[in-house]
Amino acid sequence: xxxxxxxxxxxxxxxxxxxxxxxxxxxxxxxxxxxxxxxxxxxxxxxxxxxxxxxxxxxxxxxxxxxxxxxxxxxxxxxxxxxxxxxxxxxxxxxxxxxxxxxxxxxxxxxxxxxxxxxxxxxxxxxxxxxxxxxxxxxxxxxxxxxxxxxxxxxxxxxxxxxxxxxxxxxxxxxxxxxxxxxxxxxxxxxxxxxxxxxxxxxxxxxxxxxxxxxxxxxxxxxxxxxxxxxxxxxxxxxxxxxxxxxxxxxxxxxxxxxxxxxxxxxxxxxxxxxxxxxxxxxxxxxxxxxxxxxxxxxxxxxxxxxxxxxxxxxxxxxxxxxxxxxxxxxxxxxxxxxxxxxxxxxxxxxxxxxxxxxxxxxxxxxxxxxxxxxxxxxxxxxxxxxxxxxxxxxxxxxxxxxxxxxxxxxxx
Amino acid sequence: xxxxxxxxxxxxxxxxxxxxxxxxxxxxxxxxxxxxxxxxxxxxxxxxxxxxxxxxxxxxxxxxxxxxxxxxxxxxxxxxxxxxxxxxxxxxxxxxxxxxxxxxxxxxxxxxxxxxxxxxxxxxxxxxxxxxxxxxxxxxxxxxxxxxxxxxxxxxxxxxxxxxxxxxxxxxxxxxxxxxxxxxxxxxxxxxxxxxxxxxxxxxxxxxxxxxxxxxxxxxxxxxxxxxxxxxxxxxxxxxxxxxxxxxxxxxxxxxxxxxxxx
Numbered sequence: 001x002x003x004x005x006x007x008x009x010x011x012x013x014x015x016x017x018x019x020x021x022x023x024x025x026x027x028x029x030x031x032x033x034x035x036x037x038x039x040x041x042x043x044x045x046x047x048x049x050x051x052x053x054x055x056x057x058x059x060x061x062x063x064x065x066x067x068x069x070x071x072x073x074x075x076x077x078x079x080x081x082x083x084x085x086x087x088x089x090x091x092x093x094x095x096x097x098x099x100x101x102x103x104x105x106x107x108x109x110x111x112x113x114x115x116x117x118x119x120x121x122x123x124x125x126x127x128x129x130x131x132x133x134x135x136x137x138x139x140x141x142x143x144x145x146x147x148x149x150x151x152x153x154x155x156x157x158x159x160x161x162x163x164x165x166x167x168x169x170x171x172x173x174x175x176x177x178x179x180x181x182x183x184x185x186x187x188x189x190x191x192x193x194x195x196x197x198x199x200x201x202x203x204x205x206x207x208x209x210x211x212x213x214x215x216x217x218x219x220x221x222x223x224x225x226x227x228x229x230x231x232x233x234x235x236x237x238x239x240x241x242x243x244x245x246x247x248x249x250x251x252x253x254x255x256x257x258x259x260x261x262x263x264x265x266x267x268x269x270x271x272x273x274x275x276x277x278x279x280x281x282x283x284x285x286x287x288x289x290x291x292x293x294x295x296x297x298x299x300x301x302x303x304x305x306x307x308x309x310x311x312x313x314x315x316x317x318x319x320x321x322x323x324x325x326x327x328x329x330x331x332x333x334x335x336x337x338x339x340x341x342x343x344x345x346x347x348x349x350x351x352x353x354x355x356x357x358x359x360x361x362x363x364x365x366x367x368x369x370x371x372x373x374x375x376x377x378x379x380x381x382x383x384x385x386x387x388x389x390x391x392x393x394x395x396x397x398x399x400x401x402x403x404x405x406x407x408x409x410x411x412x413x
Numbered sequence: 414x415x416x417x418x419x420x421x422x423x424x425x426x427x428x429x430x431x432x433x434x435x436x437x438x439x440x441x442x443x444x445x446x447x448x449x450x451x452x453x454x455x456x457x458x459x460x461x462x463x464x465x466x467x468x469x470x471x472x473x474x475x476x477x478x479x480x481x482x483x484x485x486x487x488x489x490x491x492x493x494x495x496x497x498x499x500x501x502x503x504x505x506x507x508x509x510x511x512x513x514x515x516x517x518x519x520x521x522x523x524x525x526x527x528x529x530x531x532x533x534x535x536x537x538x539x540x541x542x543x544x545x546x547x548x549x550x551x552x553x554x555x556x557x558x559x560x561x562x563x564x565x566x567x568x569x570x571x572x573x574x575x576x577x578x579x580x581x582x583x584x585x586x587x588x589x590x591x592x593x594x595x596x597x598x599x600x601x602x603x604x605x606x607x608x609x610x611x612x613x614x615x616x617x618x619x620x621x622x623x624x625x626x627x628x629x630x631x632x633x634x635x636x637x638x639x640x641x642x643x644x645x646x647x648x649x650x651x652x653x654x655x656x657x658x659x660x661x662x663x664x665x666x667x668x669x670x671x672x673x674x675x676x
Contacts, residue, residue, distance in 0.1 A: 008548070018517050018544045020474045022569035022594050024576060164480060165470065177473045182595040184571060295518045295544070296471065308492050309522030310470040 009198020012335060014328035017197040019177075019298045026184045031199040033104045038206070043099065050095050051210060054128065055085045057092075059211075061218035061389070067359040074228060074382035076375065078362070078392045079215045079243060088365065088394030089211060089239045090121035094190055096207035098125035101188035108132040108187045112176040114141055114169035114235070115320035115367065116148025117394055118192030123157035125190075133157040136175040138168035141319045147398050166282075166313040169235075169323045173297050193236025194327035197298030201327050208242025215389055216246050223387045229254040229378060232391030233371040234341065235285065235321035237330045239393035244339060254340070257330060258374040260285040260316035261343035285314035286343035287326040288334050301328040317346035317402065318366035320394075344370040350406055352376065353396065363396035366403070415538040416563045418510045419586040422461045423621040423642055431674040432638035433461035435623055436667065437514065437647030439482035440465040441491030443654070445499045450660040456509035458664040459671035462643070464541065467496060467515030474516075474543040476598025478648040482655070493519060493528075497535040504536030512539040512565065512586070517549075525556040532562055539563030539586040547583040554583060563587075568614060570594050570606060577610075581618035587643060588614055590624045599629035599649045608640050631673035638674045646670055 008031075009015045017027060037043040051057040060083065064076045081089035094111075101109050109131050113119030119135040126133035135152055139161040142149055152159050165171040173195075180189040194201045194208070212230075219227050230247060232240035234257040247253045262284035282304065284290065291302040296311055304312045304324035314324040333339035344352070349366055352373030356364050364372060368391065375390050382388065396403070404410050426433040436455050440448050452463055468483035468491055475483070493515075500511060513532055520528045520542065532540065540562055545553060547566055557564045563586030568577055571594060581588055592607045593600065607624055614622055624637045625645025637644045646667075653666045 016549055017546060018549055019546065020543050020569070021546050021567045021576075021580070022571050022591060024546050024548075024569070025571040025573060165484075170471065174471050174473045178476075178596045181474065184594055295521060297473075298544070303518075305518065305522065307522070309519035310487060311518070312470075 009202060011329045011332035014299065014301050014331040015198055015201060016300050017298060018295045018300065019197045020181055022181045022184060027197055027199065029104065033100055034199055034203050037100055037103060043103070047096055047099060050099070051092065055091050055095060056083065057210065058214040059083050061215055061222060063222065064360050067356065070359050071376055071379040073380040073384060074386045074388045075223065075384070076379055077219060077223070077227070077387055077389045079211060079389055081211060081239065081391065081393050082362070082364065082395035086121050086124050087397065088117040088121065089208065089242060090118040090192060091124065092210055092242065093192065093204050093207040093238065094118070094121040094125045097188065097190045098129050098131065101131060102129055104188060106186060106188040108183065109190050110134045110136065110176050110179050110187055111190045111192060112136045112169065112172040113192065114138070114172065114322055115318065115365070115398060116141065116145040116152065117320060117398070119157070119159070120148050120151045120155070122190050123152040123155035126157060127155045134179070135159050136162050136172040136179070138166070138172045139163045140167040141169065144402060145319055145398055169319070170311065170314070177297065193238040194241045194329060195236040195297055195299060195325055201299065201329055204238055205241045205245055205329060208238050209245045211239065211242035211391065212244060212246035215243060219387060219389060226250050226253050227389045228382050228386035229256055229388045230391070231256045231258065231371045231375045231378060231388060233258045233321060233367045233393060234288070234326060234330060235260070235323050235367065236325065237327035239391050241327060241329055243389070243391040248338065255333065255338060256374060256378065257288065257339050257341040258371045259287060259289050259341055259343040260318055260321035260370055261345040262315040264345055265290045265343050282313035282315040284343065285316040285321050285323060287324060288330060288341040289343045296325040299328045301331040302326050317349060318370065320365070320367040321370065342374060344373045348373040350403065353403055363400070364392055365394035365396045366399045368393045415533050415561045416585050418538045419462065419563050422510045423587065426461050426674070427642070430676050432641060432676070433623065433643035434459070434634070434671050434674050435462040435464060435625070435643050435645040436460045436650055437464040437466060437645060439479060439486055439651055440467060440496045440499070441486035441489065442482040442651065443485065444489065445491060445495055447660065449499055449503050451654065451663055452503050452509065453507055454660040454664040455667055456507045458667045460509070460667060462510045462512060464512045464514045464645070465496065465500070467493060467513055467519060469516040469519060472516060474596055476596040476648060478599070478651050479597050482651050493523060497531055500535040500537060510538045511536060512541060513537045514541040514543065517542050517544050525552050529556040529560050529562045533560045537562065539565050541565045541567070541589060543567060547579045550583060565589050567591050568610065570604065570610060574613060577614055578617050581614060581620065584620060587621040587623050588618060590614065590622055590641065592624050592626045592628065595626065597626055597648050599652065600627035603627050603633055611640050631669040634670050634673035638676055644674065
C-alpha cells in the first residue's frame with residue numbers, strides 16, 4: 001500500500017502543501033531553516049535589532065481622539081503600521097524572510113506583489129542585504145500602482161509585468177511560483193502574505209505577529225485593559241493575522257476581518273456557467289464572505305471559483321485586496337467562529353479613506369480604508385469606556401491618484 | 414482494466430525494443446472535436462499512450478504554450494463534463510491508453526471519488542495531478558484504487574531519495590520523471606542529471622519510468638529512450654497543433670518521434 005504520511009501545516013482542514021514535486025524539497029529546506037532560526041538566539045537578536053533600527057519598531061498605537069468623537073462610541077486606537085519603513089506592515093515579513101534567505105545561502109529572492117507594497121518591502125530588504133531581486137506584478141497593477149513600480153526599480157529590483165490571466169495579484173503569484181520551480185536551487189521566494197503552501201502561512205504569521213504583540217502591550221498600557229475588538233482588512237490576510245494572533249486566547253476580544261466587496265457581493269453571487277475567461281472581470285474579492293472551499297497556490301482555503309473549480313477573477317479598488325484566495329488560518333478562524341468576516345465595497349472604502357484623512361490627518365492606503373469604514377459602523381455600537389484597535393496596515397500615498405480620480409479631485413473642483 | 418491497459422502498452426513497447434512514446438494534448442484545444450481526431454491520428458501514427466490535459470485557470474506547473482492552450486480551451490467553454498463525453502466517444506474507436514492530467518482544484522470540486530469513477534467509466538486509465546505530491550494524495554489514492562485508475566506521481570530533479578521512495582510507492586502505471594527544474598515547455602537542451610535520477614528510481618521500483626518536461630526533438634527522444642521506459646512529448650506537440658490545422662499532418666509530425674523510440 002502507498003505511504004501517505006499525515007499532511008503537514010494544517011489549520012483544521014485548511015492549509016497543506018499542494019505544489020509541484022520540484023518545490024517539495026525547497027519547502028522542507030525552508031521549514032527546517034525556519035525552525036532552526038526561531039530557536040537560534042542570535043537570529044532572534046538580529047531580527048529584533050533590525051525591526052527596531054531599520055524598520056522603526058515598535059510602531060505607535062495612536063489614540064484617534066477626533067475620529068473617536070466623530071463616531072461616538074468606543075475609543076479608537078490606530079496601530080500605525082503605515083509608519084513602518086516603506087510605509088506598510090509588509091516589511092516585518094520581508095526582513096525576516098530575507099535574513100532566512102541569507103541563512104540558507106540563497107543569493108536571489110523573488111516576490112509577487114499586488115499593490116506593490118510587498119514588492120517594495122522585498123526590494124528594500126534585497127538592497128539592504130545585497131540580494132538579487134525580481135518582483136512579479138500583474139500588468140494591470142503595474143499600471144495602477146506606478147509609484148511603487150518606480151520605487152522598486154530605484155531600489156535595484158527588476159519588476160516583471162505579468163500579462164497572463166487577470167493580470168493581477170493571482171497571476172503574479174502563479175508566475176512567481178513558476179520562477180521558483182525553475183530557479184529553486186539559488187532562489188528564495190519571499191511570499192508576501194499568509195497564503196501559499198506550508199510553512200508560509202505559519203512563518204509569515206509569526207513574522208507579522210509583532211504587530212499584535214506590540215498592540216497588546218500598548219493597549220494595556222494606554223487603555224488599562226484589553227480592547228473590545230480588533231478590526232483589520234483581509235486580502236491574503238497577513239496584517240490581520242499579525243494583529244489578531246497574539247489576542248486569539250483573549251476570548252473577550254472580538255476579531256473583525258474586513259474583505260473587499262468591490263462593486264458589491266450580491267453582484268458576484270451568480271456563479272458563471274463557464275470558466276473565468278468567459279465570465280469577464282469579477283465583482284468583488286470577498287473570499288471568506290462569498291467564496292467556497294478549494295485549493296489555490298498550494299493551500300486549501302476559501303477561494304472565488306465557478307462550478308467547475310476554475311478560479312474566478314477578483315475585483316477591488318485596492319490592489320492589495322484584489323485576490324481570489326485567502327490565508328488558510330483565516331478560513332480556520334471563520335470555521336471556528338473565533339473571527340468574523342464582513343465585506344466593504346469600493347465606495348465605502350473611499351468613505352473610510354476620507355474619514356480618516358479629515359479627522360486625523362492621516363491618508364490611509366485603500367486596503368485599510370476598508371477597515372476604517374467597518375470600524376465606523378462598529379465603534380458607535382460599543383460603550384465609550386471600551387476600546388477598538390484598527391490595524392492601519394499602510395499609508396495612502398500610493399493610492400492618491402486612484403482616489404483623486406474616483407472622487408473627481410483632478411478636474412478643478 | 415485501466416492500470417492494466419497502461420502496463421500492456423509498456424510491455425508491447427519493450428517487446429518491440431522501443432521506449433513508449435507518450436503524447437500530451439490539452440483537451441479541447443483547439444476544440445474537443447479536434448482532440449478526438451488528434452487522439453485517433455496519434456494512436457495510428459504509433460503513439461503508445463496519450464495524456465489529456467484538463468484545462469485549469471491557474472496552471473502553475475505549465476509554461477506559456479500549455480497555459481495559452483488551456484486558456485483558449487476554457488474560453489471556448491470546455492468543461493470536465495464535456496471532456497469526459499469526448500473521451501467516451503474516443504474510447505469507442507481506439508484502445509490507446511488515456512491519462513488525465515489535471516490540477517487539484519477542479520477535481521476536488523467534482524469530488525475525488527466521483528471524478529475517479531467517471532474518469533474510468535469514460536475510458537481514462539490513469540491520472541496525473543501535478544500539484545498533488547504524495548503527502549496530499551491520500552484521498553486521491555483511496556478514490557482511485559478501487560476503480561483501478563492508475564495514480565501517476567512526478568519525481569523531480571530536486572527529489573531526494575526518501576521522496577523518490579514515497580513517489581514510487583504511491584505510483585501506479587508508471588512514474589513520471591520531470592527532466593528539469595522548471596515548468597513544462599520545449600527546451601533545446603535537457604540536463605544530463607535526469608539519467609542519474611532515473612537510475613536512482615530504478616533501484617526503488619519495478620514500475621515503468623517515463624521522462625517528460627522539455628522534450629521537443631526526435632534526438633532528445635532517442636537519447637531518453639536508451640534511459641527510460643517511456644518519453645513524454647507535450648508542449649512541442651501543442652505548439653505543432655497550433656501551427657498546423659489538420660490532424661493528419663500531426664500524424665506526420667509525430668512519426669519521427671515514434672521512430673526515435675527504437676533502441
